Amino acid sequence: MTRSPSTHGRTWRLLAGGAAFGLLGLTAAWVGWPTGQPSNTEPVPDRSDDPRVTYTGPFRNVHPDVKYVGDAVCASCHADHAASYAKHPMARAMAPVAAATPIERYDPPARNPFQAGELWYEIRRDRGRVIHREWATATESRAGFEVAAEVHYAIGTGAKARSYAVDRAGFLFQSPATWFPGGDRWDLSPSYELRNWHFTRPLAPACLFCHCNYADHVPGTENRYRPPVFHGFGIGCERCHGPGELHVAARERGDPMAGAADYTIVNPARLEHTLREAVCQQCHLQGEDRVKGRGRGDWDFRPGLPLHPFVMVFSDARAGGIEHKFVTSVEQMMASRCYKESREPRKLGCTSCHDPHAVPAGEAARLAHYRSRCLTCHTDQSCSLPLGTRRKQQKDDSCIACHMPQAGSDVSHASFTNHAIPRLPPKRDAATDTRRPTPGPGDLVPFPGHRILPGDPDAARNLGLAQVNMLSRGLPRTVARNYAAAALPLLDQAVARHPTDWPAVESRADALWLLDRKEEAWAAYASAVAARPDSEGTRSAAGTLALEMGRREVARDHLEQAIRINPWRANYRHQLAVAYFRLGDWARATVDCLEALRLEPSRAATRSLLVQTYLWDGRADKAATEFDILQRITPDDKRAELDRWYRDEKDRAAGRGGPR
Numbered sequence: 001m002t003r004s005p006s007t008h009g010r011t012w013r014l015l016a017g018g019a020a021f022g023l024l025g026l027t028a029a030w031v032g033w034p035t036g037q038p039s040n041t042e043p044v045p046d047r048s049d050d051p052r053v054t055y056t057g058p059f060r061n062v063h064p065d066v067k068y069v070g071d072a073v074c075a076s077c078h079a080d081h082a083a084s085y086a087k088h089p090m091a092r093a094m095a096p097v098a099a100a101t102p103i104e105r106y107d108p109p110a111r112n113p114f115q116a117g118e119l120w121y122e123i124r125r126d127r128g129r130v131i132h133r134e135w136a137t138a139t140e141s142r143a144g145f146e147v148a149a150e151v152h153y154a155i156g157t158g159a160k161a162r163s164y165a166v167d168r169a170g171f172l173f174q175s176p177a178t179w180f181p182g183g184d185r186w187d188l189s190p191s192y193e194l195r196n197w198h199f200t201r202p203l204a205p206a207c208l209f210c211h212c213n214y215a216d217h218v219p220g221t222e223n224r225y226r227p228p229v230f231h232g233f234g235i236g237c238e239r240c241h242g243p244g245e246l247h248v249a250a251r252e253r254g255d256p257m258a259g260a261a262d263y264t265i266v267n268p269a270r271l272e273h274t275l276r277e278a279v280c281q282q283c284h285l286q287g288e289d290r291v292k293g294r295g296r297g298d299w300d301f302r303p304g305l306p307l308h309p310f311v312m313v314f315s316d317a318r319a320g321g322i323e324h325k326f327v328t329s330v331e332q333m334m335a336s337r338c339y340k341e342s343r344e345p346r347k348l349g350c351t352s353c354h355d356p357h358a359v360p361a362g363e364a365a366r367l368a369h370y371r372s373r374c375l376t377c378h379t380d381q382s383c384s385l386p387l388g389t390r391r392k393q394q395k396d397d398s399c400i401a402c403h404m405p406q407a408g409s410d411v412s413h414a415s416f417t418n419h420a421i422p423r424l425p426p427k428r429d430a431a432t433d434t435r436r437p438t439p440g441p442g443d444l445v446p447f448p449g450h451r452i453l454p455g456d457p458d459a460a461r462n463l464g465l466a467q468v469n470m471l472s473r474g475l476p477r478t479v480a481r482n483y484a485a486a487a488l489p490l491l492d493q494a495v496a497r498h499p500t501d502w503p504a505v506e507s508r509a510d511a512l513w514l515l516d517r518k519e520e521a522w523a524a525y526a527s528a529v530a531a532r533p534d535s536e537g538t539r540s541a542a543g544t545l546a547l548e549m550g551r552r553e554v555a556r557d558h559l560e561q562a563i564r565i566n567p568w569r570a571n572y573r574h575q576l577a578v579a580y581f582r583l584g585d586w587a588r589a590t591v592d593c594l595e596a597l598r599l600e601p602s603r604a605a606t607r608s609l610l611v612q613t614y615l616w617d618g619r620a621d622k623a624a625t626e627f628d629i630l631q632r633i634t635p636d637d638k639r640a641e642l643d644r645w646y647r648d649e650k651d652r653a654a655g656r657g658g659p660r
Contacts, residue, residue, distance in 0.1 A: 027172065038614050050064065055305060066245050068244065087359065090356070094155050096233070104122060121134055132177050136632050145597075149199050164177070172224075200599065202569070206290070209298055212269035212417075216230075241267070247262070266303040276306060286328055287316075288315055288466070291466050292503075294313065296495075315571050316444070330419075333419040338421050364396070368396075370398075370400045371396075371400070461491070464511075471514065484515050493509060512524065543562060556576065570606065574606045577606070577610075580592060587617060607633070609628050612649055615650055620650075
């Protein structure tokens, strides 16, 4: 599981509102304050600009009213393809834990349990159930805690990594523990080394899109799904061929086909190159950020159409730097000489080398298959090395061993094939690499951009959203403000054109907020709340902004509504506790702190707030117990600062001068 900036919350709000949380003393300076992100899925009453409706090509199953039939129906006629595809990684991208191929180990040599910072993790399998546990060890002088959760779904084939999902009454969250077969070990889930979400990372539709056929998402929520959650584990036939209703009906009627073509179903092989590649790019083009088109849903794309009206991918326009990133094979391939110099009908693409219905069985077959793919354009004489030399280096005379080497990535314990197809092994000196860790606002460009018309207003709108989404990376305040300033005029124009484009409305509010134009931001959020009262992300953001603006009762009301929609988000409970603390209701603030800690016991910000609520409520003994736990989960280099904060807070509470 890699980052998905448009779905994983906005930690940047700490930058915009750190001073407003001064009552939390030290903790507000070094603990993030994540809030929910509004869903980008919006219904479009007017279909006049829906690409599925305005499509004028030959394929008849592109229209949104054509229904899906499911893999079992496809297999009834295409048994051979179904049998081979069942072994394909795409077909095995997700499974219930009990049905997943057992690849994990649970013994101590596999780092079970393992330690990450101040916390420990253990994975237990018992009669088909798998339990993941997180804890801080208690000592004679300090209290500890633990939280355990049953994981219900295995995400990923396990070729590079396998992560896990927890189902809490239809709300899906990622576990902090992932199995890495390359290292034969357990460790923190990808990107958790940068920010540990524990068991609270919500799995929004964008997180599941490339692992399952379809997940029935509840609109207005970030990570709630209707039962049964998944309609097909793994990627199904119709994700590449489009919905099969018309095709099945025509075959059942025995309709004759017009010539050799059957336009009731999309055959990607009959698509022109760019449209054929769009089918693969649904999942294999990651970029720096992916933005859903205005009014588009996660599963709206239809094979046969360009991808960018549904999902516009923004890449880093600066040269180089793509060799070691996860899920970037498309960008690498398109930067290769093979791609740039090839022409139709042999223009290089994903299916030039990869059979979407089957994978070679065994290492020898794999090497032979990919070597044969190279030799469709090259010959044995194309290589500058003599055959004898090549055989000494690679007994199978493998092309990919030299020209598509395995390299490290931004995912721990995993390596990935270099799709840039370098003539010589790439050389990068990390010590002299002066590239910024993230692109600047002007570096984000649509990728690939050749199908996007100059001046396309939707492209400008999407760029504005991408620039705001980049704020989730915890950028320095000055850099974050640069992003907000760049995004604001683009979002101003987008909202002026479409006032009910709520993702644009709320991203514009976020930019205004970060630029300290809070009254304007509040007006935008007030309009969004009025239109979408059951959107948890909208309610949470409005509540957090109201807290910053000192509107405590209003903040309380919005945050209570966010919790009504999603009772499993610890950060909503935390923010509500802040509102009650500021209202002077210590007892109620304590209740919400305890509820947040039940969901996420390792949440240091909430633990420090609970210390404060006990101090201000006159329960010093309770405060001391919670402070012991807070010390336990605080890094060593922060404990002296934490001790000073605790002494100061006790003095303020004893003086009853009122919380800051």
